[in-house]
Structures are given as structure tokens and as C-alpha cells.
Amino acid sequence: MARGDQRPVTVHTIAKHVGVSPAAVSTVLSNRHEERRLAAATVEKIRAAVRELGYVPNIAARRLRTHDPEVRHIDLGILTTFEAPLFLVSRALRQVQRMADARTDPKRKFSVSIGMFHAGRLREMPGLLNASRFNGVIVTNTLPDDDAFLAATALPYAVVVLGRRIPNYFCVLETPGESGRRAAEILLASHRSQFVVLTPALLTQSTAERAAAFCATVRERTGRDPARVIASSFVPASGAEALRAHLAAGRPCDALYAVTDSLALGAYQAIRDGNRRIPRDIAVVGVGDHEHADFFDPPLTCVGPANDTVAEQVATSLFHLLSHRRVKPVELHVPPSVVMRVSA
Amino acid sequence: MARGDQRPVTVHTIAKHVGVSPAAVSTVLSNRHEERRLAAATVEKIRAAVRELGYVPNIAARRLRTHDPEVRHIDLGILTTFEAPLFLVSRALRQVQRMADARTDPKRKFSVSIGMFHAGRLREMPGLLNASRFNGVIVTNTLPDDDAFLAATALPYAVVVLGRRIPNYFCVLETPGESGRRAAEILLASHRSQFVVLTPALLTQSTAERAAAFCATVRERTGRDPARVIASSFVPASGAEALRAHLAAGRPCDALYAVTDSLALGAYQAIRDGNRRIPRDIAVVGVGDHEHADFFDPPLTCVGPANDTVAEQVATSLFHLLSHRRVKPVELHVPPSVVMRVSA
DNA sequence: GCTTGAAACTAAAACGATTTAGCATTTCGA
DNA sequence: TCGAAATGCTAAATCGTTTTAGTTTCAAGC
Numbered sequence: 061m062a063r064g065d066q067r068p069v070t071v072h073t074i075a076k077h078v079g080v081s082p083a084a085v086s087t088v089l090s091n092r093h094e095e096r097r098l099a100a101a102t103v104e105k106i107r108a109a110v111r112e113l114g115y116v117p118n119i120a121a122r123r124l125r126t127h128d129p130e131v132r133h134i135d136l137g138i139l140t141t142f143e144a145p146l147f148l149v150s151r152a153l154r155q156v157q158r159m160a161d162a163r164t165d166p167k168r169k170f171s172v173s174i175g176m177f178h179a180g181r182l183r184e185m186p187g188l189l190n191a192s193r194f195n196g197v198i199v200t201n202t203l204p205d206d207d208a209f210l211a212a213t214a215l216p217y218a219v220v221v222l223g224r225r226i227p228n229y230f231c232v233l234e235t236p237g238e239s240g241r242r243a244a245e246i247l248l249a250s251h252r253s254q255f256v257v258l259t260p261a262l263l264t265q266s267t268a269e270r271a272a273a274f275c276a277t278v279r280e281r282t283g284r285d286p287a288r289v290i291a292s293s294f295v296p297a298s299g300a301e302a303l304r305a306h307l308a309a310g311r312p313c314d315a316l317y318a319v320t321d322s323l324a325l326g327a328y329q330a331i332r333d334g335n336r337r338i339p340r341d342i343a344v345v346g347v348g349d350h351e352h353a354d355f356f357d358p359p360l361t362c363v364g365p366a367n368d369t370v371a372e373q374v375a376t377s378l379f380h381l382l383s384h385r386r387v388k389p390v391e392l393h394v395p396p397s398v399v400m401r402v403s404a
Numbered sequence: 405m406a407r408g409d410q411r412p413v414t415v416h417t418i419a420k421h422v423g424v425s426p427a428a429v430s431t432v433l434s435n436r437h438e439e440r441r442l443a444a445a446t447v448e449k450i451r452a453a454v455r456e457l458g459y460v461p462n463i464a465a466r467r468l469r470t471h472d473p474e475v476r477h478i479d480l481g482i483l484t485t486f487e488a489p490l491f492l493v494s495r496a497l498r499q500v501q502r503m504a505d506a507r508t509d510p511k512r513k514f515s516v517s518i519g520m521f522h523a524g525r526l527r528e529m530p531g532l533l534n535a536s537r538f539n540g541v542i543v544t545n546t547l548p549d550d551d552a553f554l555a556a557t558a559l560p561y562a563v564v565v566l567g568r569r570i571p572n573y574f575c576v577l578e579t580p581g582e583s584g585r586r587a588a589e590i591l592l593a594s595h596r597s598q599f600v601v602l603t604p605a606l607l608t609q610s611t612a613e614r615a616a617a618f619c620a621t622v623r624e625r626t627g628r629d630p631a632r633v634i635a636s637s638f639v640p641a642s643g644a645e646a647l648r649a650h651l652a653a654g655r656p657c658d659a660l661y662a663v664t665d666s667l668a669l670g671a672y673q674a675i676r677d678g679n680r681r682i683p684r685d686i687a688v689v690g691v692g693d694h695e696h697a698d699f700f701d702p703p704l705t706c707v708g709p710a711n712d713t714v715a716e717q718v719a720t721s722l723f724h725l726l727s728h729r730r731v732k733p734v735e736l737h738v739p740p741s742v743v744m745r746v747s748a
Numbered sequence: 749g750c751t752t753g754a755a756a757c758t759a760a761a762a763c764g765a766t767t768t769a770g771c772a773t774t775t776c777g778a
Numbered sequence: 779t780c781g782a783a784a785t786g787c788t789a790a791a792t793c794g795t796t797t798t799a800g801t802t803t804c805a806a807g808c
Contacts (some may be wrong), residue, residue, distance in 0.1 A: 067473055067474055068474075068475070068476040068511070070764055070765080071764070071765065072764080072765095080787075080788085081788045081789075082764090082765080082766090082788095083766080083767075083787080083788060083789080084767065084786090084787065084788080086766055086767085087767090087787095088768095089560070090535075090766080091558070092559060092767095096767095096786090097784085097785060097786060098786070099785085099786060099787085102787085111728070112655065115480055116539060116765050117535065117539065117561075117765075118468070118477075118482055118763085119477070119479050119536060119537065119538070119539060120464050120465075120467035120468040120477075120763085120764080120765095121468050121763070121764035121765040121766090121793090122534070122535065122536045122538065122764080122766080123464035123531060123765090123793095124462070124464040124465050124763090124764080124792095124793050124794065124795090125764075125765045125766050125767085125792075125793055126534045126536050126765080126766070126793085127464065127536070128413055129412070129792095129793070129794095130411055130412075131412070132412040132460055133463070134460055135528065137517075142497075142498060142501055145491070145494075145695075146491055146493075146494045146497075147490055147491055149490075153486075153520070157520065159485055167412070169529050169530055171519070172520060173481075173517045173518060173520065174517055174518035174520075175515070175517050176497070176501065176517065176518075185515075186477065187467060187515075190470050191461070191466065192463060192466045192467035192471070193463065194463070195460060195463060196462065216433070216434060216435055217461075224694055257762075261430070294731075296696060296698075296699050297698075300699075315557070325696060325699045326699070326792090328701070329699055332701065351489075352640060352696075354640075354641075355640050355644075355669045355672070355673055356513075357672070357676065357701045384455070387459035414794055414795085415795065415796090416794080424757075424758085425757075425758045426758095426794090426795080426796090426808095427757080427759080427760095427797075428756090428758080429795095430795065430796055430797085431757095431796090431797095433763075433795090440756090440757090441754085441755055441756060441757085442755095442757075443755080443756060443757085446756080446757085461795080462792085462794050462795070463796035463798090464793085464794080464795095465763090465793070465795045466794075466795055466796080467765055467795095468762095468763050468764065468765090468793090469762075469794075469795045469797085470763085470793080470795080470796070471763075473762095473763070473764095536765095675803050718772070
């Protein structure tokens with residue numbers, strides 16, 4: 061063996077190794093050897109070589125060769141991080157799919173997929189820079205590093221950024237500051253005085269803005285800043301832990317704003333564990349990014365991006381960019397929707 | 405215009421239309437016209453033609469041409485339906501990614517993506533049959549139609565089926581019947597007598613098996629079949645509605661098995677609305693397919709696939725198939741894990 | 749008048765697979 | 779013994795794009 065640093069093995073490599081033509085190898089690989097009458101012995105030799113050399117087909121070549129030249133194939137991607145919860149993209153995904161279905165015809169097919177990158181390492185995503193993976197993408201859940209990378213790069217295809225503001229990109233995001241302000245107003249309206257904002261340690265643009273606007277509004281109306289409780293991550297357990305510590309230390313809290321619903325879910329647990337009642341002892345406002353906010357006990361009052369509207373905007377923008385290339389970058393603001401349930 | 409049923413436009417089409425070579429078009433498309441000194445007027449003409457003809461680049465060709473021949477690119481996919489909740493695949497996804505990362509080196513890159521198909525229409529997924537999209541896939545959340553399609557087809561690449569049993573495929577699934585039996589045992593152990601099983605109208609293989617095994621066990625021990633409550637879909641709201649109707653009709657229930665956690669979440673709401681307490685009045689057992697079963701109130705007792713184990717098995721199998729092609733199909737059973745929380 | 753250089757392009761190869769048409773042999777039937 | 783049919787393979791084109799290595803034209807410099 062010892063074929064250390066060769067180039068990857070192709071059908072040619074195998075053909076040479078066995079002493080046949082690439083055509084024969086291809087025939088065997090696609091299990092067509094019966095109808096094309098290859099000798100059983102040859103088939104076996106080729107199969108053995110394929111296994112021995114560890115052949116992996118080149119998808120791009122295969123796709124280029126086998127596609128029907130009459131139909132255009134358009135690849136759409138939703139790019140998110142491994143670290144972010146997947147449901148955050150599901151609305152956008154479904155909306156893109158719906159619009160793609162509406163535009164599908166015998167000469168035009170779409171595939172919509174979710175591409176994943178490690179948070180902060182968008183730049184390493186294969187094929188992003190040379191436009192060799194997608195005809196258009198929606199990028200979301202980026203970290204500041206990724207934002208910086210995008211800002212410094214002009215991607216030569218359709219890109220819509222979801223939930224962030226990045227210069228020279230088509231961006232769709234909630235109206236800046238609006239969520240935090242409305243959340244504060246709801247809690248202020250129920251005559252609370254001990255305000256707390258629960259955030260993850262690592263803030264994205266939206267979560268940072270929510271927290272900032274909330275604090276600004278509370279300060280403006282009460283003269284005092286809310287207490288800030290910081291969860292180590294964005295999962296419920298860390299939210300629970302952080303708030304539990306806050307309450308256990310005897311620090312006051314009768315109005316809580318959680319900048320994501322996962323954290324709110326954790327907060328619910330901490331509040332129950334501390335024998336307080338929602339909303340009697342502590343009013344809670346969340347964001348509405350969780351599919352099941354309605355099934356929280358009590359149902360969670362939310363101020364947050366109108367997800368359906370955002371999804372629609374983002375998908376519409378993507379298809380718009382796809383058809384009219386080189387349109388001016390636009391920043392679309394979607395005002396938050398307020399769903400008053402029981403928790404505040 | 406009126407170029408109705410032509411073939412899709414390529415760089416050649418544009419080149420001919422403008423009266424330049426494909427090379428010039430390509431140069432403009434990749435924004436390299438400055439360094440390659442194309443005349444500004446030509447650039448503009450090409451740009452205009454690109455827009456006018458509605459050019460869409462062929463991703464496969466671009467990728468084939470631009471990839472570094474020294475590195476092998478391996479495309480892995482997790483195939484699920486638009487209809488199924490995305491979080492069902494997140495564990496498998498993360499595990500595949502982890503193993504891919506471990507196998508990544510300068511000559512070997514992976515991309516892991518989620519491919520979506522419409523439930524029951526897996527056969528229509530572009531590139532599935534001719535192996536021109538993925539080097540290996542994990543297929544999950546299939547409906548019977550999809551299963552039939554798979555059973556009738558020999559896909560010429562690495563395929564692992566998650567949560568189903570399909571002849572001639574590498575399948576990973578929970579030990580058949582085990583979940584339902586254990587769930588029944590838990591409820592029987594707390595001396596209940598009015599058993600109810602909550603299922604969606606459209607049963608998948610696993611949900612059907614859970615329900616069947618649950619009923620069989622209850623019948624065997626009590627001589628009576630559990631009542632069957634059927635939700636119109638798998639979302640919490642439909643579970644709530646179905647159980648609410650059951651309770652409102654005055655029909656008995658002191659032990660509930662919900663075959664998915666989404667339905668359990670809905671059931672919780674119906675039970676609260678009916679002024680019953682969990683587990684005092686009604687004991688509930690769920691499946692553990694929801695990320696937040698621990699944050700239900702009260703926390704949900706679950707019997708279900710040990711998701712981490714399943715994810716590990718499924719990812720390991722995929723990479724195994726990828727390296728040793730043509731291994732015998734195997735059916736891997738993962739025994740359910742039981743997490744006793746508060747609800748039963 | 750001849751070289752040099754810049755400007756503005758093009759021809760052709762290459763990426764890796766699949767498939768069509770066809771070329772040698774061998775076998776078989778009459 | 780000859781032609782036809784079957785057997786077992788290969789050559790070469792092709793998919794659409796990018797890039798390298800030119801080529802041609804014109805202006806400037808000597």
C-alpha cells in the first residue's frame with residue numbers, strides 16, 4: 061500500500077491499477093455490469109481495487125455529467141451554526157421551500173438544504189468563497205467573527221443575512237431596540253420594580269440589542285438599571301442555574317426579561333424551585349423564538365420577531381436577489397410582534 | 405426575448421449573445437475583470453446579458469473545476485422531511501459532524517448538511533437515485549411510501565436508515581416493542597387502571613410499534629385494552645385537543661402514554677385545563693424525543709431511544725459504510741433508556 | 749523601421765465522471 | 779466453412795466552468 065500523499069483516487073486510478081478502462085470501472089460502480097456484459101472476474105477485480113484503494117466518488121463530477129441538460133438546478137442553502145438550536149431556522153427553511161416549490165417546473169428544480177458551520181468559523185466553510193456550493197444562501201446565527209468575515213468579503217452570489225446588520229449585505233432583522241423596549245413597557249405596566257434581564261454570556265447582535273434597549277427603557281422610567289443575570293450558555297439548564305443563584309442569594313426580582321425562550325424555560329424552573337409563582341411573584345417576558353412558548357406553564361408572554369414575517373421577508377429577498385442580480389443592499393426591519401399570554 | 409423552451413443559459417450562451425468568448429464571461433462573473441484588463445464597455449455588455457438572459461451558474465461544474473485536486477471532498481447528508489420537527493435530527497447531526505471533524509485533514513474535507521424532502525416523496529429528491537448529491541446519507545422520518553421506495557431501490561452508496569426497519573439497508577432503531585412495554589410497566593407499577601395511549605393519526609413505524617407493544621402489555625396484565633386517543637397531527641396543539649375531548653366526554657384516564665413528547669406537551673395542557681394533577685390524577689409517560697422533557701412541569705418521565713447512543717450508532721455506521729463498501733446490511737437495536745422524573 | 753509594452757481579448761485544456769458507438773474476438777447454427 | 783450473433787471490452791465525447799498561455803492590435807520610444 062503505502063500510497064501516502066498521492067492525489068485522491070479516481071476512476072482512472074482504479075482503471076490503471078486493474079488494467080482496464082475507466083469506462084469499465086464506471087460500469088461496475090453504477091452496478092451496470094450485467095447489462096453491459098462485463099466478465100464476472102473483471103467485475104471482481106474492479107470491486108477489489110475500489111475497496112483496496114478506498115475510492116470515493118467525486119460528487120461534483122458525477123452531478124455535472126449525469127444532470128439533464130434541459131433542466132436548471134438551483135441550490136439554496138440556509139447556513140447556520142452547529143451550536144445554535146436548529147428550530148431557529150425552521151420557519152425560514154419552510155418558507156424558502158414553499159417559494160421554491162412554487163417556482164419549480166420541469167425545467168427548473170430547486171434543492172434547499174441546511175448547511176452547518178462552527179460558530180465563528182464561517183470562513184472555513186467549503187465552497188463559500190468561490191461560490192461552488194450554493195446559488196443563494198441565507199446566513200444566520202453568526203458570531204461577531206463571522207460578521208467581520210462577511211463584512212470583509214464580497215460574496216459573488218445571492219446572500220441574505222438574517223438577524224444581523226452587516227454593511228453591503230441584504231439584511232433582515234427585527235427593528236433594532238424595539239423588542240427590548242416593548243418588553244420593558246409590558247413589565248413596567250404591571251407595576252414591577254425589581255427588574256432583571258437574563259442573557260447568555262456570549263451575546264449575538266440581536267440579544268445584545270434586546271438587553272441594551274430593555275435596560276435603557278427601564279433606566280429611563282425608573283432611574284435604575286435592571287440587574288443583569290448571565291447564563292453561561294443559551295441552554296435552559298444554564299438559564300435555570302444562573303437565575304437560581306440570583307434568587308438564592310436573596311437578590312430581588314419581580315420582573316424578568318429573558319432574551320431567548322430557552323433561557324426563559326430555564327428561568328421557569330428556577331422560579332418554581334424558589335417557590336415563587338409566575339406571574340404573581342415574578343412576571344416573565346420572553347422572545348417567542350421557541351416553538352412551544354404557548355405550552356409553557358403558564359404560557360409565556362413574548363415580544364419578539366414576528367417569525368412568519370421575518371421568514372417571508374428573508375425568503376422573498378433571497379428569490380429577489382436570485383432573479384435580479386446586483387440590487388442595492390437593503391436593510392429590512394421587521395417590527396416585533398407582542399403576544400400577551402399569562403406570564404406577564 | 406421570447407426564448408421559451410431553450411436549454412438553460414450557460415456562459416457559452418452569454419458569450420455568443422455578446423460576441424465574446426466564454427472566458428471573458430467567466431472573468432466578469434467572478435469579478436476578475438480589472439486584473440484581467442477587460443474593457444469597461446465589454447464588462448457592461450456582459451453584465452447586461454447576464455441579467456437579461458437570467459443566467460444561473462451550474463454549481464456542479466463550478467465545483468468540479470475549482471476544487472483543489474489534492475483534496476477529497478466528501479458530502480454527507482442527513483435526510484429528513486419538511487414536516488418533521490428539525491430537532492429530531494440534531495443529535496445525529498452533531499455526532500456525524502464530530503466524527504467528520506475527527507477525520508478531516510488537509511487532503512480530506514467533509515461537509516455535512518441536512519437535506520429536506522416532502523414526507524412520502526423521498527423518491528423525488530434530486531440526485532438521490534443517481535448518487536449525485538451525497539457520498540453517504542442518514543435517512544430518517546420516512547413515511548411508509550418512502551420506506552417502500554427505499555425497499556424497492558438499491559442505492560449505490562452509503563445509506564443508514566434511522567428509526568425504521570427496511571430490508572437490505574443498514575438500520576439503527578430502538579429495540580422493537582421494548583419502549584411500549586417498559587412504558588406500560590411503569591404505569592402498571594403505580595397501580596393505575598384506566599390506561600390511555602395518545603398517538604398521531606399518521607403512524608410511523610416506531611410510533612406504531614410503541615403503541616402496539618404498550619397495548620399488548622397492558623392487555624396481558626389487566627385483561628383490558630387501553631383506550632386509544634388519536635391526535636390529528638403530531639404537534640402539541642392537536643394532542644391537547646384530542647385529550648381534552650376525551651376528558652371532557654367524561655371518559656376515564658389515570659395513566660397516559662404519549663408516543664411522542666410533542667403530544668405529551670399538548671396532553672399536559674389538556675390535563676391542566678381539566679383541573680387534574682400530574683401525576684396524582686394522571687400519570688404520564690413520554691418518549692424523550694424532546695430536548696426539553698426535563699423542563700416540563702412536572703418533568704416528564706420518559707422511555708425512549710437513548711438518543712445519544714442512537715446518534716453514535718448511526719454516525720459510526722455511516723462512516724463504517726463509507727470506508728468498507730459492500731458490508732452486509734445490519735439491523736442495530738438500541739435498547740430504550742428509562743428516565744424516571746416526576747410525571748409517573 | 750524596429751523593438752517593446754500594454755491592452756484586450758481568445759483557444760484550449762482541465763476538473764472527474766458517464767455513456768454511446770464501436771472494435772476485436774469467440775461461439776454457434778446451418 | 780461462412781456469416782451472424784454474442785461476448786467483453788475501449789475510445790472518445792460530453793457535462794459547464796475556470797484558467798493558463800497565448801495572440802493580435804495599436805501606440806510609444808529609439
